[in-house]
Amino acid sequence: MSIFKVGLIGFGTIGAGVAKLLLGKEKEVQTAVGHTIKLVKICDKDLATDRGVDLPEGILTDNLSDILDNKEIDIVIELIGGLEPARTFVLKALRAGKNVVTANKALLANHGPELFEEARLQKKTIAYEAAVGGGIPILASIGTSLQANRIESIQAILNGTCNFILSQMEGKGTDYQDAVREAQRLGYAEANPAMDVEGIDTVQKLTILAQLAFGASVNWKEISCKGIDSVSAIDIQYAEALSCRIRLIADARRTEEGLELKVAPTLVPFSSPLAQVKDAFNAIQVVGDFVGPVFYQGLGAGQRPTASAVCSDVIDTVLGRAAITFSTLNLWGKDRAGILVKPSNDVLRKAYLRVGVEDKTGVMSEISGILASQGISIASIIQREGIDKTNPMVNMILMTHAATEGNLKKAIEKIDRLSYVMNKTVCLGVQG
Amino acid sequence: MSIFKVGLIGFGTIGAGVAKLLLGKEKEVQTAVGHTIKLVKICDKDLATDRGVDLPEGILTDNLSDILDNKEIDIVIELIGGLEPARTFVLKALRAGKNVVTANKALLANHGPELFEEARLQKKTIAYEAAVGGGIPILASIGTSLQANRIESIQAILNGTCNFILSQMEGKGTDYQDAVREAQRLGYAEANPAMDVEGIDTVQKLTILAQLAFGASVNWKEISCKGIDSVSAIDIQYAEALSCRIRLIADARRTEEGLELKVAPTLVPFSSPLAQVKDAFNAIQVVGDFVGPVFYQGLGAGQRPTASAVCSDVIDTVLGRAAITFSTLNLWGKDRAGILVKPSNDVLRKAYLRVGVEDKTGVMSEISGILASQGISIASIIQREGIDKTNPMVNMILMTHAATEGNLKKAIEKIDRLSYVMNKTVCLGVQG
Numbered sequence: 117m118s119i120f121k122v123g124l125i126g127f128g129t130i131g132a133g134v135a136k137l138l139l140g141k142e143k144e145v146q147t148a149v150g151h152t153i154k155l156v157k158i159c160d161k162d163l164a165t166d167r168g169v170d171l172p173e174g175i176l177t178d179n180l181s182d183i184l185d186n187k188e189i190d191i192v193i194e195l196i197g198g199l200e201p202a203r204t205f206v207l208k209a210l211r212a213g214k215n216v217v218t219a220n221k222a223l224l225a226n227h228g229p230e231l232f233e234e235a236r237l238q239k240k241t242i243a244y245e246a247a248v249g250g251g252i253p254i255l256a257s258i259g260t261s262l263q264a265n266r267i268e269s270i271q272a273i274l275n276g277t278c279n280f281i282l283s284q285m286e287g288k289g290t291d292y293q294d295a296v297r298e299a300q301r302l303g304y305a306e307a308n309p310a311m312d313v314e315g316i317d318t319v320q321k322l323t324i325l326a327q328l329a330f331g332a333s334v335n336w337k338e339i340s341c342k343g344i345d346s347v348s349a350i351d352i353q354y355a356e357a358l359s360c361r362i363r364l365i366a367d368a369r370r371t372e373e374g375l376e377l378k379v380a381p382t383l384v385p386f387s388s389p390l391a392q393v394k395d396a397f398n399a400i401q402v403v404g405d406f407v408g409p410v411f412y413q414g415l416g417a418g419q420r421p422t423a424s425a426v427c428s429d430v431i432d433t434v435l436g437r438a439a440i441t442f443s444t445l446n447l448w449g450k451d452r453a454g455i456l457v458k459p460s461n462d463v464l465r466k467a468y469l470r471v472g473v474e475d476k477t478g479v480m481s482e483i484s485g486i487l488a489s490q491g492i493s494i495a496s497i498i499q500r501e502g503i504d505k506t507n508p509m510v511n512m513i514l515m516t517h518a519a520t521e522g523n524l525k526k527a528i529e530k531i532d533r534l535s536y537v538m539n540k541t542v543c544l545g546v547q548g
Numbered sequence: 549m550s551i552f553k554v555g556l557i558g559f560g561t562i563g564a565g566v567a568k569l570l571l572g573k574e575k576e577v578q579t580a581v582g583h584t585i586k587l588v589k590i591c592d593k594d595l596a597t598d599r600g601v602d603l604p605e606g607i608l609t610d611n612l613s614d615i616l617d618n619k620e621i622d623i624v625i626e627l628i629g630g631l632e633p634a635r636t637f638v639l640k641a642l643r644a645g646k647n648v649v650t651a652n653k654a655l656l657a658n659h660g661p662e663l664f665e666e667a668r669l670q671k672k673t674i675a676y677e678a679a680v681g682g683g684i685p686i687l688a689s690i691g692t693s694l695q696a697n698r699i700e701s702i703q704a705i706l707n708g709t710c711n712f713i714l715s716q717m718e719g720k721g722t723d724y725q726d727a728v729r730e731a732q733r734l735g736y737a738e739a740n741p742a743m744d745v746e747g748i749d750t751v752q753k754l755t756i757l758a759q760l761a762f763g764a765s766v767n768w769k770e771i772s773c774k775g776i777d778s779v780s781a782i783d784i785q786y787a788e789a790l791s792c793r794i795r796l797i798a799d800a801r802r803t804e805e806g807l808e809l810k811v812a813p814t815l816v817p818f819s820s821p822l823a824q825v826k827d828a829f830n831a832i833q834v835v836g837d838f839v840g841p842v843f844y845q846g847l848g849a850g851q852r853p854t855a856s857a858v859c860s861d862v863i864d865t866v867l868g869r870a871a872i873t874f875s876t877l878n879l880w881g882k883d884r885a886g887i888l889v890k891p892s893n894d895v896l897r898k899a900y901l902r903v904g905v906e907d908k909t910g911v912m913s914e915i916s917g918i919l920a921s922q923g924i925s926i927a928s929i930i931q932r933e934g935i936d937k938t939n940p941m942v943n944m945i946l947m948t949h950a951a952t953e954g955n956l957k958k959a960i961e962k963i964d965r966l967s968y969v970m971n972k973t974v975c976l977g978v979q980g
Contacts, residue, residue: 137696150875415841424697444867
C-alpha cells in the first residue's frame, strides 16, 4: 500500500466534482484500489467562490508552483479547459515528472501530437477518458477491450447540449431559438453556445476518437462539420414523417479509399438505438470486425459523470494500467501506422435537402437536373402544400442516394442561385 | 517485443472463432500490442470435424498434456464449457504456471472461489470477459472504468436466446413453443433449451456480476429465478397494452438492508433502453453513484463477438493489465469486504399477476383479500372479456406495488387453491 498525491488545476464545476469524489471517497477508493490517493492541492485563480466542497485547510491555492514544484505530487489533473494556459501547464507538469489526467478535448484535438510526444520523452502518461463521452468509458473500451478488433465504424452523439436542444424541439415542437433559450435557462447551454451548436465540440471529440480507433491524424478544422443551427422545427416534422429523428452525429467510417469523417445533423431511423437517445445523454455505436456493433449510452457531461471518468483515470495511473495502455497505443506517435483520411469533399453521405421554392411549373425538373449534373441521384421526394396559404413558398424535400460532400455543395450553390428558391437550402445527413 | 504462446482447450464454435482471430490476425495484433501472440496448440476430443479454420500442421491434438506440459505455453484458454472436466483442467493449468482465460460462466458461478484462490496461490490470473455479455466489455467497464463509483444497481438482459424468443413472440404474435422451435431452427437455442429458458444461464451470469460489482458471494441456486417458459402470447399483449415489453431481466440492487438479486421475465416500459433490445442482443444498464446510468448493448453470444472478448483477455494478460486488475479486484477473496445478500424471500418486486378465473361474483373481492392478507397492495387491475365465448375463463391482470418474494409466493399458492381459478397464476416482474 502506497500513498499517491494528486494536484488539481482548475476548480470549476468539474474540478469541484473531482474534489468531492477524491476527498469524500478516499477510504472507499483505498479499499478498492489498495493504495491511498490523496488530493493535496487545488489551484485556481478564484479563491473566493464557494463550490460546495468541504476543503481541508491550506489545500486551495492560486500559486501553480505549489503543484508543479511539489516533488511529492505524482499526478496532475488539468481541468481548466481551453488551449492556453492549459497547454503550457500540461507541458510543465510532464516536465516536472508528473503524470497527467485531463478532460480537455480542445487541448488534445489541437495539441495531441505535441503533448503525447512530450509525455513519451518524460516517460510519463496522459489519460483523458473524460474528454469524450463524459462518464461513458468509451476510450477504455476502444483502446483496450475492443483491441482484438479492427474498428470498422463509429457513430456517436457526443454533445449533450445539442441532443437536449433537438429533444426539446421534437418533444415540444418548439423552434431552434426557443430550444436554445430553454437549454440556457436550465444550464445545459452556455450564454454563447457556438462551440456546441456549431458542432465544434463534437468534431474535436471525433478527432480524438479517430486517432484512438483508426490511428488517423487529422486536423479537426478539415473535417466536414455542420452544426444544429440550421435545423428547424419543420425538419423535425419531416424527419418524423420519414420515421426518423434528427441527431447531431459524429461519423467515422473505414472505406477502401480511406477513413471518412463527418459531423452533421442526421436523420436516424427510429429503429436505430441512436434515435432513442434523449435529452443530454451521449451515445456511441462502435462496430468491430469481430465484436459487431456495441452501443454505449450515458451522461456525456455534468459534474459527477465527468468526475467518475477523471477519477478512473487517476486510479488507472496509480495502478500502472495507464502506463501500459499509454505505451501500447502510442497515440499520435510518429511511427504509428495510421489510416489515410479522405479529403472532406470526397466524403460520401446520403442527404436530406429542404429547398424552399415558389410553387411553379418546371421547378422540380430544373432542380433535379442540377443534382443529376453533379452526379447526385434522388432516392425520394416529398413535396407538401404550404400550410400558410398566404405564403407562396412550399418546401421540397429531396432525399438523395450517397453523394460526395463536394458535389452536394456545388449542387446546393447552384440551387440557391435559382430565382424561385426563396431560402438557403438546408442539407442534413441521412443514416445508413 | 516478446512472443507469448497460447494453448486452446475446446474447439467448438467459440474455439473456432478464437482460432480464426488469433491465427488470422497475428500480424495485426502484433502491430497493435507490440508483442507476438502465437496460438500453438488446440486440444479437443474431436479431431475430425472441419470447423472452417485453416490450421497449421500439428496444432490440433487430443492430448491435453501437449498444452499443460508444454513449458513454452504462457496462456491457456478454456472453452469446453460446463463444470467438469473444465474445473480440473483450469486448476491443472494454473498449477502448471499458466495464466487462464475462460468464457465459462457456469464454472465461475459454481467454482469461482476455489479457482481464484488457486490462481492467487500460483500468482497467476484468470480473465473471463466473455463469460458475461459476450462481446460487450461489461466486466472491464465495471471492474476498471467505473471503479471510482459505488455501483447502485445493475439491470441486464444476459441471455440472447431468451431475448430472441421474446422478440419473436412480440413481433409475430407467436406463442412460446413456436418461438422456441424457431429459435432452435435458427441455431439460437439448443435442442434442450432448459439452461437458457429457465433462467439458469442468466442467474449464473448475475452471480458473477454480483461478485464483481458488489463483492457479493452468493450461491446462484439461492437467487430468486424465474424463466421465460411461463410467458404466453397473452402476456406479451397485456404488456403492450401497458406500454411495456417483456424481457428476462437480471436485477441487482443495493439497498440499506443488503443486496437484492433476482431474475425474472419483467415488464419494461417502452421508454427504458432495455425495452428496445431486440433479437439475440444483450444489454446491461449499470447505475453508479457518480457516473449515473450507463447502458451497454451488443451481441451476447456467437462465435465472433465471444472471440473478441476472449482475445481481448489474452491481450490484457500479455500486457500485464490482467495481472493488475486481478490482484486489485481480489475476486472471491476471503478478506474481501462484501455486501450482505438478502434472502430471496425478502427481495422486493413489483409484480404482474395473471389469474385465469371463472367469471363470477365475488372473485375479485376474494383474490384482493388474499393479497391484502399477505400485505400486498394492488396498483391496478385489468380484466378483459374472454375472446373465446365458449371458454368461461377470463384473465384478471393484477399489478401490485412492491412486495416481498415470500409474500407473493404465499399469496399465489392460496390463489391457486381457489376452486374457480382455472390455471396456475403467472407472476412476472415489473420494472421500477
